[in-house]
Amino acid sequence: MSIADRLKEEIAARQEDLVALTQDLIRIPTLNPPGREYRTICDYLDRRLLRSGFHTELIRAEGARGDSDRYPRWNIVARREGKAPGQCVHFNSHIDVVETGHGWTVDPFGGEVKDGKVYGRGACDMKGGLAASIIAAEVFIDLCPDYAGAIEISGTADEESGGFGGVAYLAEKGYFSPERVQHVIIPEPLNKDRICLGHRGVWWAEVETKGEIAHGSMPFLGDCAVRHMGAVLQEMETSLFPALAEKRTEMPVVPEGAKQSTLNINSIHGGEKEQEEDYSGLPSPCVPDRCRMVIDRRFLIEEDIEEVQAEIRAVLERVRDGRPGFDYEITELFRVLPTMTEREAPVVTSVAGAVNEVFGREATYVVSPGTYDQKHIDRIGRLKNCIAYGPGILDLAHKPDEYVGIEDMVQSAQVMALALNDLLGGA
Numbered sequence: 338m339s340i341a342d343r344l345k346e347e348i349a350a351r352q353e354d355l356v357a358l359t360q361d362l363i364r365i366p367t368l369n370p371p372g373r374e375y376r377t378i379c380d381y382l383d384r385r386l387l388r389s390g391f392h393t394e395l396i397r398a399e400g401a402r403g404d405s406d407r408y409p410r411w412n413i414v415a416r417r418e419g420k421a422p423g424q425c426v427h428f429n430s431h432i433d434v435v436e437t438g439h440g441w442t443v444d445p446f447g448g449e450v451k452d453g454k455v456y457g458r459g460a461c462d463m464k465g466g467l468a469a470s471i472i473a474a475e476v477f478i479d480l481c482p483d484y485a486g487a488i489e490i491s492g493t494a495d496e497e498s499g500g501f502g503g504v505a506y507l508a509e510k511g512y513f514s515p516e517r518v519q520h521v522i523i524p525e526p527l528n529k530d531r532i533c534l535g536h537r538g539v540w541w542a543e544v545e546t547k548g549e550i551a552h553g554s555m556p557f558l559g560d561c562a563v564r565h566m567g568a569v570l571q572e573m574e575t576s577l578f579p580a581l582a583e584k585r586t587e588m589p590v591v592p593e594g595a596k597q598s599t600l601n602i603n604s605i606h607g608g609e610k611e612q613e614e615d616y617s618g619l620p621s622p623c624v625p626d627r628c629r630m631v632i633d634r635r636f637l638i639e640e641d642i643e644e645v646q647a648e649i650r651a652v653l654e655r656v657r658d659g660r661p662g663f664d665y666e667i668t669e670l671f672r673v674l675p676t677m678t679e680r681e682a683p684v685v686t687s688v689a690g691a692v693n694e695v696f697g698r699e700a701t702y703v704v705s706p707g708t709y710d711q712k713h714i715d716r717i718g719r720l721k722n723c724i725a726y727g728p729g730i731l732d733l734a735h736k737p738d739e740y741v742g743i744e745d746m747v748q749s750a751q752v753m754a755l756a757l758n759d760l761l762g763g764a
């Protein structure tokens with residue numbers, strides 16, 4: 338029997354272990370915010386990976402955004418050296434999950450198994466992927482103990498809130514540097530036969546229009562910042578949104594609607610603060626002297642950030658031309674540049690070959706509409722050989738009754754093990 342067949346067979350034989358591991362991970366409610374039980378899950382992973390011969394490190398992202406004594410940002414990085422020097426393959430999974438929300442028909446932290454699926458918050462995003470990568474590594478180590486190079490598995494904090502106390506922190510400390518790691522696979526739920534090469538860019542900014550406060554009965558004595566913002570919105574409708582819809586990317590972004598530039602208005606607020614729920618009085622009459630809007634612009638690899646910013650400034654300048662007294666300010670809140678790993682990159686071709694071997698068909702290449710931890714690996718770590726590949730259906734992430742299919746996990750683990758064999762020359 339070929340080594341590929343033996344790896345596949347052994348992973349299938351360990352299905353029960355894979356399911357139990359996924360259930361255990363789901364039962365640790367690592368909710369973020371605020372960042373609960375990070376230490377608990379790191380300790381659990383520590384015990385498991387030590388048993389499999391990994392050298393482990395528990396690292397607290399001290400001082401990172403989100404870290405506090407009450408909610409410390411714990412991460413685990415585990416490494417297992419092979420018999421000879423070689424390259425390192427790193428599997429990175431985030432350990433945090435988002436709030437459960439309403440509408441569940443099962444216990445979100447019960448890890449219930451039903452009809453070939455494991456249910457729970459984080460089942461697909463992404464504890465199922467983490468479990469699959471652990472089983473893949475363990476089976477590969479058992480069957481190919483003479484491999485060259487090293488395998489790393491990390492469980493990292495805060496991906497759902499930007500990753501500053503997780504991958505960004507570790508990248509700054511050198512854990513994701515080309516000297517230490519050569520191939521990165523992030524087992525996010527992208528579907529078992531798809532390889533995610535990267536993501537679009539993000540620019541968040543706050544746009545503020547300025548006015549002058551006055552009594553609401555005599556608005557002519559003031560200057561209404563909300564009306565100015567209304568003019569901005571109108572200008573966006575007339576000139577900006579149609580222009581964005583025209584910009585199409587060559588990146589294989591899914592879903593189809595995200596193949597163009599997009600802009601969302603995340604929030605808007607003008608005038609007096611909203612009153613507390615227990616306040617039963619009336620609001621007071623004032624002309625709003627400022628109005629603030631937060632925009633969420635997602636951009637394409639064909640666009641650059643200066644162009645994206647200039648476009649918003651141009652909208653505001655056009656409004657200024659037509660409105661006496663119009664004044665504004667733009668404050669950048671957050672930026673991430675688009676990234677896309679090349680199809681010829683070794684991690685891509687290895688995983689593509691493994692997908693072909695397991696499913697008997699070509700892998701599909703996709704790009705994510707939103708960002709994930711690849712942004713830090715790319716920008717801080719300077720690692721270009723990185724993809725997201727893992728079991729689970731992306732559409733189920735963050736929803737009630739989230740689940741991961743057991744067969745999907747088994748097959749993804751097979752793909753991961755075959756990729757390890759290809760990259761580390763197991764036999």
Ligand SMILES: [Zn+2]
Binds near residue numbers: 463496525526
């Ligand atoms: Zn995720």
